[in-house]
Amino acid sequence: MPDHPLAPGPVTTRGPVRIVGSGLLGASLGLALRAAGVPVQLADASPTALALARDVGAGTPAADGDPEPALVVVATPPDVTADAVLAALAAHPGAVVTDVASVKSVIAAEVEAGAGAGGDRYVGSHPMAGRERSGAAAADADLFAGRPWVVVPGPRSRPDAVLAVRSLAADVGASPVTLGAAEHDDAVALVSHVPQLAASLVAARLNGAPEAALSLAGQGLRDVTRVAASDPLLWATILAGNAGPVAAVLHALQADLAELLAALDRIAVDGPLAAGSTGPLARLIGAGNTGVARIPGKHGGAPRRYGEVSVLVPDAPGELGRLFTEVGEAGVNIEDLRLEHSAGQRVGVATLAVLPAVVEPLEAELDRRGWRVVAR
The missing domain is CATH 3.30.70.260 (ACT domain)
Known part of the structure; x- marks a missing residue:
């Protein structure tokens, strides 16, 4: 088995691994596994996407007569993930099945309702990795290196199935983290889904902006709007699948925004020295300082000042x-x-x-x- 920077020791994932869906995450996972010597079978509803993933080296297209996979990874958009998981459980009765969708509660409920006895072979998961570009053309074998990979066991998940998914994460360089489905969805709403919406909302204000204003853009604007170039259709399915937790965070932001607007409106009418006008502004910026200080620092450790x-x-x-x-x-x-x-x-x-x-x-x-x- 060849050495690989993401797997300095022998990998424990047993192949073949069948990856259903050959977009960014699926193709990147295929590249990482193949670099570690694990055989990968690819499946995709789109022949063109499948051919591209094959050509970038992510695996070989699944075919009749292939050895049965030991592990199936469903890497489809969230709105079709549950159906793909159920199909994989039925088609491969000896395989552990996981998915890498960025929402978990809705999928877990649908799988639990439809899986029957095979539900004990399903373990949800979500690698906290991605980029603005999508598709196999953007795939990267190092995409998961050093990133958290959330493992979300269901109430009936077998211990060996959970171990197989944790091993998959570790073998491609990620750090496995175990959370419940609801806990995961609340967390990603705050640290991933709402930041995507905030970036998109700010970037949308640039449409129709005068060139003179855009010519003044600096790194701050680029930092804030970087993820706004993400795939609109994919993000629509993600947000729909996690609507409740995302809405809860947005309602809290709405309250903060209402306080901010009230202060700015007072200043616009009464001037910057109006009583009670600047306090809310300072509190908002100060709360942001406190929040930024809580983001984990280098290598996931405590944040440090440099x-x-x-x-x-x-x-x-x-x-x-x-x-x-x-x-x-x-x-x-x-x-x-x-x-x-x-x-x-x-x-x-x-x-x-x-x-x-x-x-x-x-x-x-x-x-x-x-x-x-x-x-x-």
Whole structure:
């Protein structure tokens, strides 16, 4: 079995693995498993999507006479996931079946109602991985590396079935996390589904915006709207499948927004010194500071405060690589990186997150080497 960076030791997933659905998640999973030496059978209702997944190396199309799969992974849109799971349970009575849909309660209920005795072989799951692009053309064997993979056992899931799904997650470099279906749906509404909607709402305000305004766009706008380029049809099915938890978070946001609008309306009429006008603004920003501080830090650990060193980088081949090399030569580890480009400029600003104690020595060393360090 070949070595693979996501699976430095022998993998425990038994093949063949049949992946039903050859979009981004299905094809990426196929790439990761095949790189680890696990045979993969692909199935998809779309012959074109199936051929593309085959051509990128995600597996071989399933055919009559293939060995029975030990594990079936359903990677279809959420609105058809339950039917695909039930079909897999019926067609492969010896296989463990999981799915990777981003909603769990609705699917779990439908499977439990229709699976009969085979329901003990089903274990829901959801890798917290993705990207704005969709389809097998965007597949990446490293998509799951270092990401949480939620395992959602049902009330009848066999222990060996749960272990098979946890092993699958670990074998492709993910970190298995066990949650209940409702707990999962509440969590992803807050950390995934509502952020997608917020990004889309902000990006939608750009339609029809004057070019003069768009020319001022900086990294903040790009950060906020990055995921707004996601697949509209897929997200419509995700949101419909998790409507209750998403609506609960949005109602809380609506209350915050109403307080914010009331304060801004008072300022617009009475001026910025009107009594009680600026307090809500400060409270909102302060609450955001507190919330950001709770997001897990590097490698999922407690968040840390880093110092920042900002450097002008010419927009030319090799310049960013040269910067990284010279930071390394200075004995400094880059903890995080942010790049910002200004419209019409042939330079960018690279902001390097480093340990606070090395900020001043690194600035001095980069200045000595001819880099233009942006003053803090």
